[in-house]
Amino acid sequence: MFDKFANIFRIPDLRKRVMFTLGMLAVYRLGSHIPTPGINGQMLSEFFNQNSGSALGLVDLFSGGNLRKLTIFALGIMPYITASIIFQLLTVIYEPLAKLQKEGELGRRKITQWTRYVTVLLGIVQSFTIALTLTNTSTGSSMVTIPRMAFIPLCVLTLTAGTAFIMWLGEQITERGIGNGMSLLIFTGIVVGLPKGIEELYDKIKTNAWGTFTPVAVAILIAGMIAVVAFIVYVERSERRIPVQYAKRIVGRRMMGGQSTHLPLKVNSGGVMPVIFASSILSAPLLFAGMSFFGSAPLRDTAFFGPIIRNLAPGEPWYELLYIVAIIFFAYFYISIVFRPDDIADNMRKYGGFIPGIRPGKRTADFINDILTRITLVGALYLIIISLIPQLIISGIHFNHLWLIGPVFDKLPSWMTNGLGVTFYFGGTSLLIVVGVAMDTVQQVESQLIMRHYDGFTPKSGRIRGRKSW
16 A cells, blocks of 8 residues: 555656646645734634534635634635535526536636636625624624724735635646535645544543543444445445447457446436535525624524524424425435436447347436436435435524424434534535545546556556546
């Protein structure tokens, strides 16, 4: 294994790509220590501690903890992800944009350029709302140390420029590094919180908080974390193989075809994208409800919207139900964008391929679509399980808050309704991102090694199969 790892640095081009990627990630982490001018860091930290269970936690996760400190990279990559979601939705419902996507490289470049513009626009809107909230004086205090009229434009300019720079870093890693630039930035932001998470878990074990962290409970918790990671790796590498037979044909004086192969369909073809889409869609209104505009009270503090917002907060049953439905919807939606059975059936027929027992053409497309529909449901259920297990461990699901039937759930164990209070940074979404991006990165490096006639990290029978990044 060490010899295979050393092969990375024996290849000049691959060595340059790896070092360039590490350099870009170092720049990203350097910017995470530069605060926005005029911010009161102590008061901002107290504000995040008071709202640790809200939608701010998800936004802070994707920003790598930058939002908590309001650094120049506070918005992180979330505006770019949101812009990408918008254009992927539009390519399905807006025909001119769908035609532009089919034009090839030129069309994709135009869509990418428009995505950058929308990213900057979203950065301006989000940074403006953050600036208004931080300068709100309705509570009798302010989180900024300079005049409001000077802080708002400065905050908007700083955070928007930081978002544009992060977007540029991700594109540079994708083009000149080892690929998956945006994914690696999110991966880096999550991984840097691992030492702190382990330290906090150790402190809880040492002090035996709430009397739940016994040696047996700790062993079960660690074993459960390892089992979940192993389960993710197993499912991410699982695929349904459809046998494909190519008929023999004569081209010139040569006999072509006559071979058997297979069409691999991954169980989780959408990767972590359905979870990211679902989390982003649900967190947006919750984050907006906590904003204060021009000194007015946030929506979550009003008499009408307050109860609704509280019932749709993370950990509440209604939020988890919407989360499950959103994951299933986006799992099918995403796979309908990236995987087109009609195109696959046409290409198979063009080259003389067919599925044994299935007629070429529409029958083949319908057969592939039926299989894809079934395994996508399995992949969506897998994403739901991975997302809910950490939720139970960290903060639980508050079934006892349900209207009328809430008292029935009071008899459930406290760890199911209140969680174990484990402040572990690898929750459902973050755990999927970390494991998925790690597998994709290994696959990218391995493909570079194999292309240059070097052995990869895994045996030939167990190659790690990656997926498309976002």
